[in-house]
Amino acid sequence: MALKPRITESPHVRLIDLKSKPFFIVASVEVGNTTTKCILTATSMETGRTHIINKVVRMTRDVRPPRPGEAVFGKTLTGVELTREAVAELVRSTLTESIEKASLDIKTDLNFVVRSTGVVAGFDSPEEVGEFIKALADGCLIAGVPPKNMTPPMSISNISKKFQKYSKLEKVIFDGAVAGVLPPIGSTGVEIVANEMEGELATAGIKEAAKLTDVDFRNPCISIDFGTTLDGRVTNSDQPYAKTIGNFCGYAGAIPDAIIRGSKIVDSKVGTALEVFEKEKPPSFLTLKMKAKAIEAYTKRIHELIVIEQVPRDRTRYGSVPVRPDAAEQIGVTLIGCDVGVNGSDMGKLSAIGMEICKTHGLQVVFAVIDEVMAGVVCRLIRVAKEVKLVFEDTTIGITGRAGITGNKPKLILKCLEELNIASKIDERVVFVDDGLARGAAVMARCMNSLGSPQNPLGGRHNGKCILAQRVKIQEK
Template identity: 60%
Template sequence: MQLKPLLRKFGPQPHIAETPHLSLIPRTSSPGMSVKVDLSKTNYYIVASVEMGNTTTKCILTATDLSSGKTYLLNKTVRMTRDVRAPRPGETVFGKTLDGGKLTRESVRDMVKETLLESHKAAGLDIEMDLNFVVRSTGVVAGFDSPDDVGQFILALADGCLIAKVPPKNMAPAMSKENIQKRCREFSFLDKVFFDGAVASVLPPMGSTGVEIVANEMEGELATAGIKEAAKWTGVDFRNPVCSIDFGTTLKGRVTNDILPYSKTIGSFCGLAGAIPDAIVRGSDLVDKTHGNVLDITSKIKPGLLTEMLKDNVIEEYAKWAHELVQIEVVPDGRKWYGSVPVNPAAAKNNKVSLIGCEVGENGKDLPRLNEVGAEVCKKHGVKTMLATLDMVSAMIAQRLIKTALDEKLITSKTTIGITGRAGITGHKPNLIIEKIGELGIYDKPEDHIIFCDDGLARGAAVMARCMNSFGTPKNPLGGVSGGKCIMAQRMKLQNKK
């Protein structure tokens, strides 16, 4: 029996931030009865994160205590994106999911509306009366020709919000402090600093002509901001310089430097992430061969520590086989897509951003070859060994991404790493990722420099809403550099110059 898996389980434990739940509907003693909290007498700022990804469509409702800056979860409503209705006659298909599902502006609108309404109903909230802000984002980029085309998708998401009766003012930053709801006004610093595009003190990477360098850049921005908020629950100071990686179906994230008052994005991640383990499980007989994914299995089966202990060498070998098909590199010049994601390497180069991608064949064309890995490991060793193999595959992706960023001189021992997304935080992935990144020799104690969190994107939506309306917490800042103080005075000086 090998000791390595035991160390993963009982050795240095990863910092994992889980969003605490908050109920705004305290139950009375009578079954089925509830009394609604009067939000006008609280400091909570209610934000809806509406995201349509390749695998799931979510509405996550959060409540931020504006006095402390900490965010709580109210409700998470998740639907499978593959269940979006088919295009109707007269509708124009403007994009598709990674597995080929066709999307129209109207079908996206309807899916978003239904998810929003369901989430608010479950939380006992009224969209028109209780919701303060909504942030929209998408990871569906496979059917687009360029990064700029994502704008059309964001408009479709807006359509869904509007027909769900989200007030338009709750989708844009306030123009002045007087435009902010009275109960929240005292917590805004909009009379001192205005929103100038930096979220949690990080400027987004834009090409010299204002062209985005990667289609799902907004998701990377939100994930980075969300991990910064999540870190407040762990005790780790996740402020610049940082490296964030979101292991959703597609890969996103960024690396920042430590310039004040705003850091610059010096690295960006793109390509495939959760799509890789999804392709592996489609080789088994447990999921649909076209639309199946890991979530279809993990809701019922867990890999288990005993499986890792008894099958450690087998797991390593199958993970290495999968990685023979995975390319991780700086995105070559001239590429229009990388791992299904529209990219602009020229814009990245003009802005001195290293664009690091994860790919399986050219533009994901070899993903079906990963089916063979899942078919063999499941047939010979069972589903639990297959799931344990997926954990190792993700850990090796994380290691190779960080190694590439290290080779590009983007990361130093001062950089804190944050990971979110289903293919980076579930199962025993956090323990394995710490182990694999530790092998690179960047940190003496890697577990103190790497944090993991759920729902990074939704947390980031809450942070973005705060930034847009200048809801700061100077005594517990999100911006600035690790160990540093609040940057409001520096922001004021900079904005007065401009």
């Protein structure tokens, strides 16, 4: 029987319901290497289900250039320089547009804002990401977001009366665990990989979205987020909180971006695969069959340039992402990275192959090769995780991000994972999620406000009960 990908996509919610029913409305504001997004979500406190209200997406490369006197504190993978003031303006306009499109009031209707960034390649250390988060906060404040809507409440009285009866804040406080998983912090208190928060949100978002399917995506699990850069987590099955025992880092969507830049269809420096394949139809069955040998040959050549491995202990940057493998080792976390050469040194070779494919076979074959390549990247990541004993008998796998769920990738990924023989009925253990990071922001906001849903839990083990009682016991001690 053919494998069936579980691909989630939640229905929209009506404005009248947002106003009249107990929906917790959260804005996820993310400035990534390729896109800057504001995605509004609404979580029903009655069902625990999260709905996407709307999303506003802009190209990060369109951020205004630095003005005299402004300090450049980082840049995107494609070299676009960023200042605190410019990022704040980009965030303000994106957030404001999203709120206005939804016909909501930023001060009275928006309950929480979660900020995150995938722009880590231009930073020298994980600690510098903090400066970026401050720029995101500036943008939210300028847009009119009350400061209390960006930090955990100190007591139940700080939560809107509309949601107080749903909050468990008088029983448990927010202690850093999101969706039942503790973050991996080194002995010095520093993050072991610069985009750790991205991995945290993606994991939580996949857990929430999986509720729309028949996949129980609780612990132990593997989450992989294929934005421009790679992030994600591997968790164990400890209770009440699972530990993060693995982290992914390096390149993801940057790989198809490099391939498509060789085609000359997009800008050779800042163009993305997203621009091309949003408008392009997937290759037909006939094209795939007739060009099968060429697709296989090009896929093999590209994979010879891609390095996927346990991050060596002496690396301070992997796939352009700042890392601390020494700190990871101290706390028993395995870093698994994806690079192209050394910190992208062979990206130009990917573009050259992209040019060759496009000239010889056309864009449809480029499309097919990218699907095969990214499916292969997923399987190589899981293979390494399996080799270092991070995959358990009941581990589930969740994938989100443009370079992992678009085109024919879900079917190819399932086929490849089936060949790895990590589980029978592999399609019942894998879920593909739209907007995992934004969904995770909604989950984090609920965790900060102790707005749990014991009847429909995200934490705990597969087929297990809600962990609220265990959390209460721990915090009482």
